[in-house]
Amino acid sequence: MQNITIETITKEYDVHMGSNIIQEALSLYKEQLLSADQIVIIADRTVANLHINKLVTPLQTITNGRIKVYEVPPGESCKTIETFYDCHSFLLNENCSRKSVLFAFGGGACGDLTGFVASTFMRGIPFYQIPTTILAHDSAVGGKTAINHSQGKNMIGSFYQPEAVFYDISLLSTLPENEVRSGMAEVIKHALISNQQWVNELFEVQDFSTLTTSNLQEYLCKGIVVKAEIVKGDEFEHGSRKFLNFGHTYGHAIENTIGYGHITHGEAVMIGMVYALMLSEELTELESGFARKFFLHALKLGYTFDAILTKTYEELFEVMIRDKKASHGDLHFVLLNKVGDPISKIISKEQGHKMDKQLKNWVREESI
Numbered sequence: 001m002q003n004i005t006i007e008t009i010t011k012e013y014d015v016h017m018g019s020n021i022i023q024e025a026l027s028l029y030k031e032q033l034l035s036a037d038q039i040v041i042i043a044d045r046t047v048a049n050l051h052i053n054k055l056v057t058p059l060q061t062i063t064n065g066r067i068k069v070y071e072v073p074p075g076e077s078c079k080t081i082e083t084f085y086d087c088h089s090f091l092l093n094e095n096c097s098r099k100s101v102l103f104a105f106g107g108g109a110c111g112d113l114t115g116f117v118a119s120t121f122m123r124g125i126p127f128y129q130i131p132t133t134i135l136a137h138d139s140a141v142g143g144k145t146a147i148n149h150s151q152g153k154n155m156i157g158s159f160y161q162p163e164a165v166f167y168d169i170s171l172l173s174t175l176p177e178n179e180v181r182s183g184m185a186e187v188i189k190h191a192l193i194s195n196q197q198w199v200n201e202l203f204e205v206q207d208f209s210t211l212t213t214s215n216l217q218e219y220l221c222k223g224i225v226v227k228a229e230i231v232k233g234d235e236f237e238h239g240s241r242k243f244l245n246f247g248h249t250y251g252h253a254i255e256n257t258i259g260y261g262h263i264t265h266g267e268a269v270m271i272g273m274v275y276a277l278m279l280s281e282e283l284t285e286l287e288s289g290f291a292r293k294f295f296l297h298a299l300k301l302g303y304t305f306d307a308i309l310t311k312t313y314e315e316l317f318e319v320m321i322r323d324k325k326a327s328h329g330d331l332h333f334v335l336l337n338k339v340g341d342p343i344s345k346i347i348s349k350e351q352g353h354k355m356d357k358q359l360k361n362w363v364r365e366e367s368i
């Protein structure tokens with residue numbers, strides 16, 4: 001079992017990672033678990049159907065069987081005010097108190113919801129993250145929790161760190177292909193903002209289905225270390241934490257206009273990263289040709305870009321300017337000076353338009 005320590009101002013905690021590590025990792029927290037009056041797992045329904053016993057059985061063994069499971073709708077559809085309220089109702093009906101403990105069992109969506117429930121139930125109770133997607137290497141670390149508002153994604157939330165993260169790589173084997181692509185986009189993002197050699201290695205990967213468990217564990221571990229380093233320096237996103245938003249400004253606009261559920265988060269971020277690399281070539285010292293090489297590689301890996309052809313720049317711009325990271329009507333973009341060297345820049349509407357046109361041309365040429 002591999003351990004990575006996450007240091008924040010508010011808390012220090014460990015990510016325990018490996019195949020079939022839940023029992024071993026849980027036993028490290030036996031004391032805290034035994035002192036809880038109730039243990040509740042909030043589980044993504046799809047993940048619960050596939051894997052719930054891998055968590056319930058060892059938890060029962062360690063705590064002598066006081067485990068309750070509350071299933072929530074799969075994926076993004078759980079991040080609603082209604083499900084949030086239902087979770088609270090469940091906890092109250094089960095006589096949970098400030099001495100109760102929660103487990104999040106699912107991808108980033110279930111983790112975000114459960115974290116927010118934990119941060120608000122009786123003003124805050126401890127919770128553990130058991131991420132079950134590749135993408136959740138990103139979301140389970142760093143303490144951002146949230147649900148969605150009809151006017152925007154993640155608009156209601158808090159910063160609230162878990163007690164620990166148990167990352168069992170064996171749970172990832174049931175992920176559908178589009179979710180593998182989604183999670184790997186965030187891995188690639190972590191590589192792009194941190195390390196040229198790692199990016200070179202990732203260019204060697206031609207097909208995600210050839211990734212071994214140990215490849216995957218290595219990449220997830222590296223990604224968590226990148227995120228942990230950034231979060232350590234800027235827990236509340238006043239400065240360098242925004243570099244983690246590389247690819248996300250245009251990506252969120254795509255996700256938002258196409259509609260959540262039609263494209264995964266990471267697939268939208270991949271489009272946003274190509275766009276940000278194109279802007280970088282124009283406005284920073286990023287080597288010319290890198291964005292094109294990256295775009296062609298993304299196509300080879302199965303990422304699709306056709307979605308952007310259905311949206312006008314005006315539609316995307318409207319969303320980008322409303323993004324909570326935008327301020328005073330300017331578009332703030334994270335760009336790369338070179339691989340591993342992110343910077344934040346203000347982009348004019350016209351510069352953004354030019355790149356949107358160019359990317360759409362690339363996409364049209366490749367789909368002929």
Ligand SMILES: NC(=O)c1ccc[n+]([C@@H]2O[C@H](COP(=O)([O-])OP(=O)(O)OC[C@H]3O[C@@H](n4cnc5c(N)ncnc54)[C@H](O)[C@@H]3O)[C@@H](O)[C@H]2O)c1
Pocket residue numbers: 044045046047050074075076079106107108109110112132133134135136138139140141142143144145154171172173174175176179182183265
């Ligand atoms: N808090 C943060 O810092 C942060 C960072 C990045 C993303 N996020 C959030 O994470 C969410 C996206 O999370 P995600 O990409 O992990 O996906 P997800 O939680 O939306 O799950 C995607 C789909 O995969 C299914 N699934 C999950 N694990 C599975 C498994 N092991 N086998 C089979 N199916 C499985 C789910 O049921 C769902 O249908 C978004 O809401 C995003 O806002 C948060």
Ligand SMILES: [Zn+2]
Pocket residue numbers: 138186248265269
């Ligand atoms: Zn993301």
